[in-house]
Amino acid sequence: MTSVYDFSANSLAGQPVALRDFAGKVLLVVNTASKCGFTPQYQGLEALYQQYRDRGLAVLGFPCNQFGAQEPGTAEEIGAFCQKNYGVSFPMFEKIDVNGATAHPLYRWLKSSAKGVLGSEAIKWNFTKFLIDRHGQVVERFAPTTKPEDLKAKVEALL
Template identity: 75%
Template sequence: MSVYDFSAKTLQGKDVSLADYRGQVLLIVNTASKCGLTPQYEGLEALYKAHKERGLTILGFPCNQFGAQEPGTAEEIGGFCSLTYDVTFPMMAKIDVNGPTAHPLYAYLKKQQKGVLGTEGIKWNFTKFLIDRDGQVVERFAPTTKPEDLQAAVEALL
């Protein structure tokens, strides 16, 4: 099994198979527009622009489970990301990452790479999962890990 076995909807409501990203390095991030960590969008976009030609794709998954910090509609989220941070990497539809309604992709990611002290649950917005070109989950990064601190890990997989 790999991340390629899952699909998700884009912010525009289009179904996308993650198999479409086969052969690329993926960074999957749960995002929020009204969080103290929201400025990480800027670093994520810089990381994406620096490495997309070599095969990096970042997938943003808005989530409203942490302090209700992503209350907007798909249109509002897309507008915010585009206008405020010039986000050009793919943004997916809002999902849950924890609990019984967690998106199946996130249930898988959490089992593959546990968090601090071996816990599976996502603790906050901007938890990051790094996926290799074979669709395997390589590493999990804490919400406070800045995108620029991921350079070496990303480059090692490109």
């Protein structure tokens, strides 16, 4: 696989989505969870999306239950939580694994394209972020502690 556009994933509604549908956009791909200390970042992610979507930014949320079982809900529960509590309007996908033998192929590629701290590939926690340019290439990986609002300059540089 050579770009993010080589992958597909199911939407939160269970429909297949080819990531090539986002070709030409800057992407921020995030593994999310509803019961995490970083969950309030949904607000910042939505604000970033609202501010830049007309210029070509898409935020893609991938719920994951691999860290402290902090995303236990069904797709319906996840969608309702995100909408009710944070007004999330950016695309959300079905719950996936980001580490291990059952990791989604997209995340296998993301992790190999942008290593984490000390060269580690493993995702360490919820709300790890990958910034992808308009050509479908990973530009940078950000730790869960990096707030969405701190990514504005990097997003703007790619738009």
